[in-house]
Amino acid sequence: DGGITQSPKYLFRKEGQNVTLSCEQNLNHDAMYWYRQDPGQGLRLIYYSQIVNDFQKGDIAEGYSVSREKKESFPLTVTSAQKNPTAFYLCASKYGTGSTMCEKLFFGSGTQLSVL
């Protein structure tokens, strides 16, 4: 099955700890995104990458870091600098530009991060 796999489904972070959320896609999509969702709120963009080895900050990048070493993988690290990390994190991907299908975002099932 083609799709986006996020792991783990639930994650707990201790004070001062960095944690990494995994996102893997086998859709051969060029662009990948990380969103944060808080209860009753919309999705806010953390980071995005349009091509391997390149990524840009979104609206709320502080306290987060990413890498894009492979086309299919876009891990997100929540650092200790992120003081309010409890949220539902969603990874998404889409085709690159030049395609009529390029606008549709495909989402993973999310990772719920909580602070111990």
Next chain:
Amino acid sequence: QQQVKQSPQSLIVQKGGISIINCAYENTAFDYFPWYQQFPGKGPALLIAIRPDVSEKKEGRFTISFNKSAKQFSLHIMDSQPGDSATYFCAASKTTAGNKLTFGGGTRVLVKP
């Protein structure tokens, strides 16, 4: 600054009724307006989308109405079913800017049987 405002935050409708969700945007450069549907514990999925060159788009029981001059667009769910109970997000983007979607705050819809 919230560029896409969505209302209402929640909505209860009887089975067979019409659900209406409204969104307003500020950036006149936006040229793509999708709606996403999200079930609890899952990621959102694209439901329907519209571009500003048309005023309405219909797919099954779901219709987007678009008013470019008012910078507003809405989702109508006709003959609402209990299986439509979900959170709906409107969004907007400028396709020349890497298609970074800006999402509304979401509307939780509950369809009562």
